[in-house]
Amino acid sequence: MDRRRFLRVAGGGFIAAAAPLPLAGCSDAYPSEAVRAWQGPASDEGDVRRWVLAHAILAPHSHNLQSWLVDLRQPGEIALYCDLTRLLPETDPFSRQIMMSHGTFLELLDLAARRKGLRADIELFPQGEFGPRELDKRPVARIRLAPDAGVRPDPLFDQILGRRTNREAYEPREPAAKALQAIAASVAAHRVRAGFAAGSANALRQHRAIASEAWRIELETPRTVLESYKVLRVGPREIAQHRDGLSINAPLVRALTAVGLFDRSKAPAPGDAAMAGQIKDFNAKMAATPAFFWLVTQGNDRRTQVNAGRAYARAQLAAGAQGLSMQPLSQALQEYPEQAGTYAAIHALLEAPAPAHTVQMWARVGYAPPVQPAPRRGLDAHIVRA
Numbered sequence: 001m002d003r004r005r006f007l008r009v010a011g012g013g014f015i016a017a018a019a020p021l022p023l024a025g026c027s028d029a030y031p032s033e034a035v036r037a038w039q040g041p042a043s044d045e046g047d048v049r050r051w052v053l054a055h056a057i058l059a060p061h062s063h064n065l066q067s068w069l070v071d072l073r074q075p076g077e078i079a080l081y082c083d084l085t086r087l088l089p090e091t092d093p094f095s096r097q098i099m100m101s102h103g104t105f106l107e108l109l110d111l112a113a114r115r116k117g118l119r120a121d122i123e124l125f126p127q128g129e130f131g132p133r134e135l136d137k138r139p140v141a142r143i144r145l146a147p148d149a150g151v152r153p154d155p156l157f158d159q160i161l162g163r164r165t166n167r168e169a170y171e172p173r174e175p176a177a178k179a180l181q182a183i184a185a186s187v188a189a190h191r192v193r194a195g196f197a198a199g200s201a202n203a204l205r206q207h208r209a210i211a212s213e214a215w216r217i218e219l220e221t222p223r224t225v226l227e228s229y230k231v232l233r234v235g236p237r238e239i240a241q242h243r244d245g246l247s248i249n250a251p252l253v254r255a256l257t258a259v260g261l262f263d264r265s266k267a268p269a270p271g272d273a274a275m276a277g278q279i280k281d282f283n284a285k286m287a288a289t290p291a292f293f294w295l296v297t298q299g300n301d302r303r304t305q306v307n308a309g310r311a312y313a314r315a316q317l318a319a320g321a322q323g324l325s326m327q328p329l330s331q332a333l334q335e336y337p338e339q340a341g342t343y344a345a346i347h348a349l350l351e352a353p354a355p356a357h358t359v360q361m362w363a364r365v366g367y368a369p370p371v372q373p374a375p376r377r378g379l380d381a382h383i384v385r386a
């Protein structure tokens, strides 16, 4: 085997949990400035809008793109926009996941407002809803915060700073039934159908097979794997500089990158050794996954997508409160032609016939070792100033 090529592709895993080699002086902890936002707002923060927003920017976002822009120039108001330079045109061609990622942001904003005894009046799409194919420059939401003695704090607020997307292998033991019930209850008020697969070997086998196939397709489709490479941040310098995207700080990948052996400008050739390794790694994680979770909606307009994002944020926070981890598995839900088969398969498995129904979120659930928080750019990076 050509050793040089092998090393290049061996580092090619953007989510590969390549066993880090113990290189002297190297740690895979992210630089502290990249994760400072997880300390929450400053205790002397005087503008309550900034206080709630400092929580909202900790929301999950597809590929950690953090496409949230907020305009605070109107006193007492927050206008939320989408940063149209932070989209995923290959894997999320209609920006469905981007809209969900605005829903997660609004849910955390709402939880934080409640904690302050404030009612968040959220008006979605105040200048009209985006069409089904494209986003534009109009606001996603206009939010006003109003004191309201009837507002109840929600215990999910307490999970915000500790929430993580966990991509580790999960323990094979089945989540407690009561824990799954608590997750389902957390989204009961939303217009979504939530469900779980757990305990049935046959159902788990079908979920794992679709997830694995969808993952393989995403890795083997050059333009979709390159889209992820573009937002890959390798090593402390890139992670601290960008504080977004998919971060890898594993010493092995850093070392290969430093000597030019991990080339992010090219998709790995189909069937090469490193890709096979990544597929194997993912399949092993699937095989150990004890449960899957999903959210299905009727219809798929922009409000429905935002609402599904709100529900997902609640479900993930509720899982955390139960000691459970989640990782979304978006590949089969993506609307690009190569995934048409897996898209149909997951919709059929979840009895959500398209196009009347949409599987908005599909995730694995389980008990997992803790992971570090993902980088955030910090509130000031989201504020529109011009």
Ligand SMILES: Cc1cc2nc3c(=O)[nH]c(=O)nc-3n(C[C@H](O)[C@H](O)[C@H](O)COP(=O)(O)O)c2cc1C
Residues within 6 Å of the ligand: 058, 059, 060, 061, 062, 063, 064, 097, 098, 100, 101, 104, 163, 164, 165, 166, 167, 245, 327, 328, 329, 330, 331, 373, 374
């Ligand atoms: C709509 C949506 C889709 C996502 N899809 C995936 C996915 O397919 N795989 C994955 O590992 N994480 C996925 N995530 C999680 C994000 O990658 C994650 O939120 C981001 O990297 C920030 O990390 P954090 O959630 O730990 O803060 C998704 C999140 C959202 C909101």
